[in-house]
Amino acid sequence: xxxxxxxxxDKPLPYPEAVSLQEELVKAxxxxxxxxxxxxxxxxxxxxxxxxxxxxxxLASEEALAQExxxxxxxxxxxxxTYHGPGQWVLYPILKLSRNEMGAHGYLHxxxxxSLQTAIHFGIDAFRKEGKAGAWCxxxxxxxxxxxxxRWVTSHGLSLNVRPNLGAFDLIVGCGLVxxxxxxxxxxxxxxxxxxxxxxxVIREQIEHIFQRSLVDISEKQLLSPQI
Numbered sequence: 001x002x003x004x005x006x007x008x009x010d011k012p013l014p015y016p017e018a019v020s021l022q023e024e025l026v027k028a029x030x031x032x033x034x035x036x037x038x039x040x041x042x043x044x045x046x047x048x049x050x051x052x053x054x055x056x057x058x059l060a061s062e063e064a065l066a067q068e069x070x071x072x073x074x075x076x077x078x079x080x081x082t083y084h085g086p087g088q089w090v091l092y093p094i095l096k097l098s099r100n101e102m103g104a105h106g107y108l109h110x111x112x113x114x115s116l117q118t119a120i121h122f123g124i125d126a127f128r129k130e131g132k133a134g135a136w137c138x139x140x141x142x143x144x145x146x147x148x149x150x151r152w153v154t155s156h157g158l159s160l161n162v163r164p165n166l167g168a169f170d171l172i173v174g175c176g177l178v179x180x181x182x183x184x185x186x187x188x189x190x191x192x193x194x195x196x197x198x199x200x201x202v203i204r205e206q207i208e209h210i211f212q213r214s215l216v217d218i219s220e221k222q223l224l225s226p227q228i
Contacts, residue, residue, distance in 0.1 A: 002035045005215070005216055012042040012044045013041045015043050015073050018041065022092055022094065023155075026153050038207055040089060044086070045068075046085070047073075047082070060171050065171065083171070089203060090160075091157045107147065113206070114210055115142070121206075122202070124142075136183075139181065139187055140181030144159045146158075160199070185199070
C-alpha cells in the first residue's frame with residue numbers, strides 16, 4: 001500500500017486558507033494524483049458553523065467577536081458551532097475510503113478514537129457519550145468532530161484541546177450542546193500538560209494504528225505534489 005502523507009504546519013493557518021487547501025487536496029485525491037494525506041495544524045482564533053450551524057448559538061455579535069480578534073465562517077462540514085484557536089490541534093484527513101473499509105459511522109468512530117487514545121496516553125480518563133460526536137472526560141468535552149464526504153474522499157475532521165484559551169468557548173454554545181462544559185489537557189493535567197509537539201507525536205502514532213496507514217512526513221510545500 002502507498003504510504004500516506006503527514007504534514008504538520010509550523011504556524012497557525014487561517015481557516016479560509018485551510019478550507020481552500022482541503023478542496024484542492026480532495027480534487028487531487030479523487031483523481032488519484034496524491035495518496036491519502038493528513039494535515040495537522042492550528043488556526044488563528046475563529047468560530048465556524050457547520051452545515052447545520054445555528055447563529056443563535058453565537059453568544060456575541062460578529063462585531064463584538066471581531067473586536068476580540070475572532071473571525072466567523074460558515075463551513076461545509078457536518079456539525080454545529082465550534083471554536084478553533086492556538087493551543088488546539090486540528091486534524092484534517094484527506095482519505096479515499098473504500099466502501100468495505102468504513103462508512104460514515106465507522107469513520108466518526110475512528111476520528112473519536114484518535115482523540116480518546118491520545119488523551120488516554122497522557123493519563124486522562126476519556127470516554128464517548130452515546131448519541132454525541134466527540135470525546136469527553138470528567139471535566140468536560142475536549143474534542144469536537146465534524147467531517148465531509150465527497151464521493152468517499154474525506155475532509156475536515158477533528159479538533160483536540162491541548163492548551164487553548166478556554167474562555168473563548170464561552171462565546172458559543174459549542175456543538176449546540178447547551179450546558180456542556182469544555183475541557184483541555186491543560187485544564188485536566190495542569191503543570192503536567194504535555195507541549196503541543198509531544199501531543200502531535202502521539203496523534204501521529206494513533207493515526208497509524210487506528211487508520212492502519214503508514215505515514216511519511218512531508219513539508220507544506222510538498223502537499224500538492226503527486227510525488228512523496
